Amino acid sequence: MAQQNKQFGNVTSLPGTNSALSGGGFVRSVNDWLMESALQDTDVDEVISGMVSRLVAAGLPIDRVMVGFKTLHPLYEGVSYIWSKPTGQVERSFHLGVRENNPEWVESPMKWMIDNGVTFLRRHLIGPGAILDFPVLKSFRELSGTDYLALVTPFVTDRDSELGENRIFMTYLTSRPSGFTDEDLAILSAIQRRFAVTCKMRIMHDETKTILETYLGSDAGHRVRNGQIKLGDSTKTRAVIWFSDMRNSTAMAAHVGDDAFLEQMNSFFAATAGAVLAHGGQVLRYIGDATLAIFPIRDDEGDLEQACHAAVYAAAEVQMNIENLNRGREEQGLPEFDYGLGMHVGDVVYGNVGVKERVDFTVVGRAANEASRIEKLTKQLGKRVLVSAPVAKYISCPTENIGEYELQGTGTRVTLYAPDFSEACQRLELLRAS
Structure with missing residues (x-):
């Protein structure tokens, strides 16, 4: 007993x-x-x-x-x-x-x-x-x-x-x-x-x-639950910053109508933001039809390589997802999805912005602005995905050197690379099959 x-x-x-x-x-x-x-x-x-x-x-x-x-x-x-x-x-x-x-x-x-x-x-x-x-x-x-x-x-x-x-x-x-x-x-x-x-x-x-x-993401939600709710509460974080955007969204909205376009956006986000989450990234916010996300870098150079690796495989999965969606959309007579994606590495301030009665949890800082400008160059340069040199250095897939460009409004010049996801997509297909 x-x-x-x-x-x-x-x-x-x-x-x-x-x-x-x-x-x-x-x-x-x-x-x-x-x-x-x-x-x-x-x-x-x-x-x-x-x-x-x-x-x-x-x-x-x-x-x-x-x-x-x-x-x-x-x-x-x-x-x-x-x-x-x-x-x-x-x-x-x-x-x-x-x-x-x-x-x-x-x-x-x-x-x-x-x-x-x-x-x-x-x-x-x-x-x-x-x-x-x-x-x-x-x-x-x-x-x-x-x-x-x-x-x-x-x-x-x-x-x-x-x-x-x-x-x-x-x-x-x-x-x-x-x-x-x-x-x-x-x-x-x-x-x-x-x-x-x-x-x-x-x-x-x-x-x-x-x-x-x-509404905030797993990491931001955890921080808010643990008291980081005041205006100005912040943490500096090094990360691979992801900025993706739907192309031709205005024309698509006109084609399908406002109500149907909301459903179209959700399909697009499932293909893009869903891939970020599937590979361990954190979706911070949706800005219209764009997604801001990060792959945090914790401590050392090895973690930087791991974060870049995860981000690139997420980008490869986006390519596969969009191609699969577009095959179905073509059969339905719907306009195909297209997108631009920019990735960059840098320090960002991760925390609360806004006014004291209504705050938003996001990342701000020079590196985040630069990732957004890299994405804008994808359309100008005719590439879906562009990454900065720090990302390109740590990814295993082949890349094409596109050249050095000034990022609008930042005064910064960066060398950009266009990844070839063929091998990464093949690996993902094998993983899905197994």
Whole structure:
């Protein structure tokens, strides 16, 4: 028992044994632990694992636990966590925004509970009192389930939001022949609200993190969450600076119309900015139909070479993506995408600009301006991609020396090179095939 106490904290005996922790005492111990977890901002899967461990150690006959909730994320609508007795592990799954068309959701107990304003549902799965009115219950009985409990706890993450009320869904399954006892049900119901509060704290943390990273990028979002929010807060960073821009966007917008052009821009960004992210770069901002990004250089010359290597392979992937898109656009009679891309190396100031009431997190500085001017020369020189000498020095693909040019408005002259991505594209094709 001493070893069990060490593993499961202050759970020392079973509910119903007239001990200090029976009944309400046990519930208080679990609820106190849940509040401590909320204060420490513990991950949801760790909370579930710790809570189930305490329940199982106290003798509750739990074989499966599911926790689910909606979340604010650009890629998926909801998250679920499932703990199962055979593995003793919590597995997380993400769910796309297809609930309305998903039979599993439409025919689920949770959907019925929402529609009918019910927060507690219990079903015996065997014996004369069995009710199998949802398809999932039949599946659970086939897995030797005998009793099923579903709890729903509504909550509000932001009272000013128009997204409506959120909910924590929680279900328990047991295979004990006699099912859950009344005391089991009382305990599970009594800890539900504290568990929901703990989850809510983490949901709000994760949603804030998601919003910041979606709108600012991963590194900038991290910096803002860690307090770098005042006007003038900044860090000097050395980086490979990427500036890409869609060509002939005005003509394309006139051809397809304003509403359709937004969709066209998103396809273009998926092909260009998406390649930056795929190769470890950071997209800092979109300027109309242009993308400003960086590949940070941390410490030494080796890291500079690695950053240049990543940037060039991202550029090669852009070329492949645009060519694939244009084949489809040609078949649809749509104008083809074209673009210019300039890359440069230098020190930039990475931080907040604007006014104190409304700041933007970006990079500013001479090197960023020079990368933008290099991109502008791509059209003049008839090249899609131009890189400065510091980038060309560290890339493995062949390059053509275009010559030395003055960058408009900077007073700087740089030697420019046009990379040949044929070999890089072949390597990427092989990687995709494997």
